[in-house]
Amino acid sequence: MKIIIAGAGEVGFHLAKLLSYESQEITLIDTDKDSLAYADNHLDIRVIKGDATSIAILKESRVESSDLVIAVTASETTNITVCVLAKQLGSKRTIARISNTEFIHHKDEVGFTKFGIDELISPEALAASEIELSLKQSSFNDSYEFENGALMMIGLTLRSSASFVGKTVKQAAKIFPELHFVPIAIQRFGTQFTIIPRGDTEFKRGDHIVFVTSKGGEDELCRLTGKPNRVIKNVMILGGSQIGFKTARSLSEKGFNVKLLEEDKDRAFDIADELPKVLVLHSDGRKVDLLEEENIGDMDAFIAVGKNSETNIMSCLVAKSKGVKKTVALVENMDYFELSHSIGIETLINKKLLAANNIFRYIRKGEVVAMTKLSNMNAELLEFEVKPSSAICNKVIKNVDFPRSAIIGGVIRDGLGVIALGDFKIQAGDRIVVCCLLQSIKGVEKLFR
Known part of the structure; x- marks a missing residue:
């Protein structure tokens, strides 16, 4: 994809960095030559010094053939102007960073798409929402909601008192057959390796495990892992x-x-x-x-x-x-995420990462409804909408040629979340939550095109 980013500040640079790792064709525009010089020296991208609201600068960036323009300067007015101009000059999709969250709340009423702005994001509002969700799920380290809580991602570290320590995933499933959760990613204590669990994967003390749960699954996990169900x-x-x-x-x-x-x-x-x-x-x-x-x-x-x-x-x-009981810290340095659990802080919030997650779903192939990167893990959690033409449509999960380094966490059908096992048949309109390591993303995307 050809992507233009207006603004080389902390959000813009972080986006350019992540997208350049994915071999996207990135052009970064800013008026600050020092910020551009740093980006030019550290990233495999093209940089242009100038005002992104200048039509001449946008044309120099080849906006007419761009797939996506992301305006994330410090100025809300500049971002809106850049997106309006870019759309008129031929860009396929535009995203504007804003600080006034009224724009987001009333975007359908105002009709920003008519002006040429396809999506509005506010890193500050995203951070505030993330903090609120972390208090709602206060017993867990990480959390993310799909479809207003129809399915929930939650992370925790296993204590020795947890009921399924020492058991494999298959053994645990037999002991607790009615449970409303499934493990989708594991990081072993003291390592940086992410495991996509299979039936023979053993749960060990100190594992940091990410689960997907349907309604009621959070309470069940609290009971089985011995974690207190905190009220904030x-x-x-x-x-x-x-x-x-x-x-x-x-x-x-x-x-x-x-x-x-x-x-x-x-x-x-x-x-x-x-x-x-x-x-x-x-x-x-x-x-x-x-x-x-x-x-x-x-x-x-x-x-x-x-x-x-x-x-x-x-x-x-x-x-x-x-x-x-519960501590939440806003941090800018991504390296701190690796230390958060070991030093005793349950939740770290990073605006750059939240903004990137929100924008990344437009980069992924297939009908991606939502996505998030797992903290400290080399994995992504994506929500795809199944189209009638999707390769996965009308197939039973166990018959799908799914990459080994990916797993289906759950399915949302008619607004209800389901922990789908091997005999579940996928239908058009289903929303599928998938966890996959980075090397398997392209293989998963092909199933949902």
């Missing part, structure tokens, strides 16, 4: 950034008791005026004594979304030491 009610948020603000607003509207710490006085007063249900405190939440004064030990969850990744991590570790 009292939440402390460090940082009044856009993410902190959006998270506080959403949680307070849903009945959570929210306390937000913001060190900038003017910002703290502005948030307090806009969020009357949130207790906003003008204080430096990085200081341990202040956290103790604000009764951090009484909190069920601590969310650190300040500007500095290291500060967010350290604040979460302090919260953990004071007995807080």
